[in-house]
Amino acid sequence: MDEEFGSTIPTMAKYDAININGVNLGNWLVLEKWMNPALFDGTTAEDEYWLPRQLPADVYEARMKTHRSEYINERDFAIIKSWGLDSVRIPVPYFIFGDREPFIGCTSELDKAFNWAERYGLKILIDLHTAPGSQNGFDNGGLSGVCTWSQQPEEVDFVLSVLERLAERYGNREGLLGIQPINEPISERMWDLMDIQKRYPPVDAEMAKGSKGNSLEFLREFYTSAYNVIRKHMADDKFVVIHDAFELDAWKDFMQSDEYFNVILDTHQYLMMAEMEGCEQTIEGYRNFVENKWKPMISEMQNYFPVITGEWCLFNSLGCGVDTKGGQSVLNGQMGDGAVNRNDEERCEIFCAAADMQLEVWNECGSGQFFWSYKLLTDTVNTPGWLGWDSWDLGRCVAFGWYPTSPVKQLIKNY
Amino acid sequence: MDEEFGSTIPTMAKYDAININGVNLGNWLVLEKWMNPALFDGTTAEDEYWLPRQLPADVYEARMKTHRSEYINERDFAIIKSWGLDSVRIPVPYFIFGDREPFIGCTSELDKAFNWAERYGLKILIDLHTAPGSQNGFDNGGLSGVCTWSQQPEEVDFVLSVLERLAERYGNREGLLGIQPINEPISERMWDLMDIQKRYPPVDAEMAKGSKGNSLEFLREFYTSAYNVIRKHMADDKFVVIHDAFELDAWKDFMQSDEYFNVILDTHQYLMMAEMEGCEQTIEGYRNFVENKWKPMISEMQNYFPVITGEWCLFNSLGCGVDTKGGQSVLNGQMGDGAVNRNDEERCEIFCAAADMQLEVWNECGSGQFFWSYKLLTDTVNTPGWLGWDSWDLGRCVAFGWYPTSPVKQLIKNY
Numbered sequence: 034m035d036e037e038f039g040s041t042i043p044t045m046a047k048y049d050a051i052n053i054n055g056v057n058l059g060n061w062l063v064l065e066k067w068m069n070p071a072l073f074d075g076t077t078a079e080d081e082y083w084l085p086r087q088l089p090a091d092v093y094e095a096r097m098k099t100h101r102s103e104y105i106n107e108r109d110f111a112i113i114k115s116w117g118l119d120s121v122r123i124p125v126p127y128f129i130f131g132d133r134e135p136f137i138g139c140t141s142e143l144d145k146a147f148n149w150a151e152r153y154g155l156k157i158l159i160d161l162h163t164a165p166g167s168q169n170g171f172d173n174g175g176l177s178g179v180c181t182w183s184q185q186p187e188e189v190d191f192v193l194s195v196l197e198r199l200a201e202r203y204g205n206r207e208g209l210l211g212i213q214p215i216n217e218p219i220s221e222r223m224w225d226l227m228d229i230q231k232r233y234p235p236v237d238a239e240m241a242k243g244s245k246g247n248s249l250e251f252l253r254e255f256y257t258s259a260y261n262v263i264r265k266h267m268a269d270d271k272f273v274v275i276h277d278a279f280e281l282d283a284w285k286d287f288m289q290s291d292e293y294f295n296v297i298l299d300t301h302q303y304l305m306m307a308e309m310e311g312c313e314q315t316i317e318g319y320r321n322f323v324e325n326k327w328k329p330m331i332s333e334m335q336n337y338f339p340v341i342t343g344e345w346c347l348f349n350s351l352g353c354g355v356d357t358k359g360g361q362s363v364l365n366g367q368m369g370d371g372a373v374n375r376n377d378e379e380r381c382e383i384f385c386a387a388a389d390m391q392l393e394v395w396n397e398c399g400s401g402q403f404f405w406s407y408k409l410l411t412d413t414v415n416t417p418g419w420l421g422w423d424s425w426d427l428g429r430c431v432a433f434g435w436y437p438t439s440p441v442k443q444l445i446k447n448y
Numbered sequence: 449m450d451e452e453f454g455s456t457i458p459t460m461a462k463y464d465a466i467n468i469n470g471v472n473l474g475n476w477l478v479l480e481k482w483m484n485p486a487l488f489d490g491t492t493a494e495d496e497y498w499l500p501r502q503l504p505a506d507v508y509e510a511r512m513k514t515h516r517s518e519y520i521n522e523r524d525f526a527i528i529k530s531w532g533l534d535s536v537r538i539p540v541p542y543f544i545f546g547d548r549e550p551f552i553g554c555t556s557e558l559d560k561a562f563n564w565a566e567r568y569g570l571k572i573l574i575d576l577h578t579a580p581g582s583q584n585g586f587d588n589g590g591l592s593g594v595c596t597w598s599q600q601p602e603e604v605d606f607v608l609s610v611l612e613r614l615a616e617r618y619g620n621r622e623g624l625l626g627i628q629p630i631n632e633p634i635s636e637r638m639w640d641l642m643d644i645q646k647r648y649p650p651v652d653a654e655m656a657k658g659s660k661g662n663s664l665e666f667l668r669e670f671y672t673s674a675y676n677v678i679r680k681h682m683a684d685d686k687f688v689v690i691h692d693a694f695e696l697d698a699w700k701d702f703m704q705s706d707e708y709f710n711v712i713l714d715t716h717q718y719l720m721m722a723e724m725e726g727c728e729q730t731i732e733g734y735r736n737f738v739e740n741k742w743k744p745m746i747s748e749m750q751n752y753f754p755v756i757t758g759e760w761c762l763f764n765s766l767g768c769g770v771d772t773k774g775g776q777s778v779l780n781g782q783m784g785d786g787a788v789n790r791n792d793e794e795r796c797e798i799f800c801a802a803a804d805m806q807l808e809v810w811n812e813c814g815s816g817q818f819f820w821s822y823k824l825l826t827d828t829v830n831t832p833g834w835l836g837w838d839s840w841d842l843g844r845c846v847a848f849g850w851y852p853t854s855p856v857k858q859l860i861k862n863y
Contacts, residue, residue: 095507103518103519107830107844108847412521434530
C-alpha cells in the first residue's frame with residue numbers, strides 16, 4: 034500500500050496528482066483542553082503554557098507521560114489505515130526536543146509514530162503547532178491571548194532551529210510526507226477581526242503586551258528561511274507545507290520560481306467560521322457556501338500550489354441544534370442552552386451531508402485534506418452542552434457511518 | 449437496538465435464547481502491566497498492589513486519573529456498537545468504592561460507563577476482578593503469587609459488601625446485564641497444576657505464606673452468599689455470572705433449584721492453554737481441539753446453565769511464529785527468539801480461522817462470549833518479542849479484518 038501512495042507523489046507541474054486523504058492526530062503531542070479536560074483537572078490553566086506552572090513537576094510529568102503513552106498508539110495507526118486513509122498530520126510543540134523547561138520533550142513518541150506509520154503504510158506530516166510567545170494567541174497555540182513570537186528574533190531563530198532538527202531527524206524517513214513550518218500564524222487582519230484577546234483572554238497582561246498579528250512580510254521571510262533549513266536535510270520528494278495565515282489568496286506571487294519545489298499550501302476551513310460570515314444554518318445554506326465561496330477560492334489557488342485543507346470537520350450549528358456562535362465551547366461558558374435535541378437520523382442526515390459536500394471540494398478542487406481530528410474525549414453524554422461536538426471526532430464519525438470511507442457507511446450502502 | 453437485545457433475555461428454561469456478543473474492557477479499571485507497561489515506568493511493580501507503594505501518592509493519582517480518563521471513553525462505546533457487539537464486561541477492583549487505601553476508587557468512571565452504554569444500546573456485565581489477598585495469585589488478580597483471600601473471613605465479608613453495594617448502585621440500571629461475584633478464583637487443583645508462584649513470584653514471602661487454591665466447598669458457599677446479596681437489590685431479569693474456577697464440569701449439582709434463576713456459568717478458554725495441554729500448533733490442530741474438547745464440554749454444561757466464554761482471544765503460537773509456552777510474555781523474559789516472521793496474509797489466515805472456529809462453539813454450543821480484550825497498548829513494532837500479541841486486541845483484530853463482524857471484514861466479503 035505504500036507503493037500505491039508513493040506513486041501519487043507528484044512533480045510541481047501536476048498538482049492534481051496529489052490527493053491526500055488524512056486525519057490530524059490532534060491533542061496528542063500538543064494539548065487542547067477542550068479535547069480532554071481531565072488533563073487540566075485541579076488547575077485554572079486553559080493552555081499548555083500554564084499547565085506545568087500550576088502543577089508539581091512530578092505530577093505534570095506523570096500526567097503528560099501517561100497521556101502520551103495512551104492517547105495514540107500502534108492500534109490507532111492500524112485503525113486509521115483500515116478506514117482507507119493514507120496520511121496523518123501530527124501537531125508537535127516547539128519544545129519537542131526537550132530544551133525548553135518546564136516542558137517535556139516528545140521525540141521518542143514521534144520516533145515511535147514513524148515506525149508505526151511505516152509498518153502500516155501511512156505517511157506523516159509533521160506540523161509545528163506552537164511557537165514561544167505564540168504565533169496566534171489561540172489556546173491551541175499553547176498560550177492564550179498572547180501573540181509576540183514574530184516580534185522576538187531570537188525565538189524566530191529558535192523555531193528555525195527546531196525545524197532544522199526535525200528535518201535532520203526525519204527528513205529521509207520513508208514515512209515522512211513533509212514538514213509544516215508553523216501552524217496557523219495569524220495575519221494582522223484576522224487578529225483584529227477575530228478579537229482574539231476577548232475570545233482567549235491572556236493570563237498575564239505583561240506577557241501579552243504588544244501582541245498583534247503577524248505581517249505577511251514577516252511570514253514570507255520566515256517561510257523562505259524555513260524552506261531553506263528544512264530542504265537542506267529533507268529528501269526532495271517530501272513536501273514543505275505552508276499555512277495560508279487565513280489569507281488564502283495572498284500567496285499568488287510566493288515561491289513560484291523553480292527554486293522552490295514540492296511546496297503545498299494549507300488552508301483551514303470550518304463551517305462554524307462560515308456561519309460567522311453569514312452562512313445560513315441549513316444543509317442548503319452550507320452547500321451554497323461551500324460551492325460559492327470555498328470551491329472557487331481553492332480552485333483558483335490550485336493554479337499556484339497544490340492546496341490542502343489541513344483542518345476541517347463536520348461540526349456545524351444545525352447538527353448541534355443550536356447556534357454555536359462560531360463554535361464557542363462549554364469552556365467559554367456557552368452551554369448550548371435551548372438546543373433542539375436532534376435524533377440520530379437527523380444527525381446522520383446533517384453530518385453525512387457536511388462530510389460529502391466538503392470532501393468533494395477538498396478532493397476535486399484541491400489536493401486533499403486532513404480531518405480535525407482523529408480523536409477527542411469530549412463527552413456528549415455526561416457533560417452538559419457538548420451535544421453535537423462528536424462531529425469533531427473522526428472515530429465517532431466513522432462509527433456512526435457519517436464519513437464516506439467509513440467501513441460502517443460502506444456496509445450500509447452495499448445493502 | 450436496546451429492545452432487540454432485551455428481547456433475547458431468556459427465562460431459565462431456554463438457555464439457547466441467550467447469545468451474548470461482547471468484549472471485555474480489560475486494563476481500564478483493573479490494571480495489567482503487559483497491556484500498558486508505561487503506567488508502571490520507574491517502578492519494579494508487576495501488579496496493581498505494589499504500584500502505589502512505589503510511587504509518591506500524587507504521582508500515583510496523576511497516572512491513575514489520566515489513565516482512567518483516556519483509556520476508555522464515550523467514543524469507545526460508539527465504536528464497539530459499530531462493530532455489531534451488544535455487551536461489555538467491565539473488570540472492576542475490590543477498591544472501587546474508594547475505601548481501601550492507598551487505592552483510588554472508580555465509581556465515577558463506572559457511572560459514566562452506564563450512561564454511555566445506555567446511550568449506545570450496550571449492556572454491561574460488572575466483573576469483580578480482584579479481592580484483598582487475591583483469589584488466584586495472577587498479576588491480573590492484583591497481587592502476584594499470593595492467594596489467601598478465601599482464608600480471611602473478614603475479607604470474604606468485605607467482598608460480599610462490595611457486591612451488595614454494586615447491586616444497590618447499579619442493580620436496576622437499564623444498561624446492566626449482570627454482576628459477576630469474582631473473576632477466576634483458582635481451584636486447588638489448578639493452583640498446583642499451574643505452579644502459580646513460579647509463574648507469578650510473590651514480592652513479599654510473608655504475605656504469600658499459606659497461599660493455596662480455593663476449595664470448591666468454599667466457592668459454592670461464597671457464590672451462594674454472593675447470589676443472595678446481589679439478588680436482594682438487582683432486578684430479576686439481570687444475571688448473576690459465576691466463573692467455573694477452571695473446573696467447568698464441577699457445577700452440575702449447583703444452583704439447579706428454582707430458588708436460583710438467571711445464573712450464567714462463565715468459562716475462560718485460551719488457545720495458548722490448549723497448547724499446554726498438547727494441542728498441535730497448526731490450524732487443523734486448533735480446530736481439532738476446539739471441536740473435540742471445548743465443544744462437548746460446553747455443550748454438556750449448557751444443560752445446566754447458559755454457558756458463556758467470558759474471556760478468549762485469537763492469540764496462538766502458530767500466529768506468533770514461535771511456541772509461546774503458554775503465553776509467556778516479554779515481561780517474563782521470553783523474547784520470542786527464533787520466531788518465524790509471518791507476513792500479513794499468513795497472519796490473516798491463521799487469526800481469521802482462530803476467530804471463526806472459536807466463535808462457532810461459543811455461540812452455537814454456548815450462550816455467547818466476551819473477547820479479551822477491547823484494547824491493549826502492547827507495541828508490536830517498537831518493542832521486541834511482542835509479534836503476534838496484537839491478536840489479543842479486538843481493535844486491531846477488527847482493523848485487520850480478522851474478526852467476523854468487523855465492518856472491514858464484511859466489506860472484503862462483499863466484494
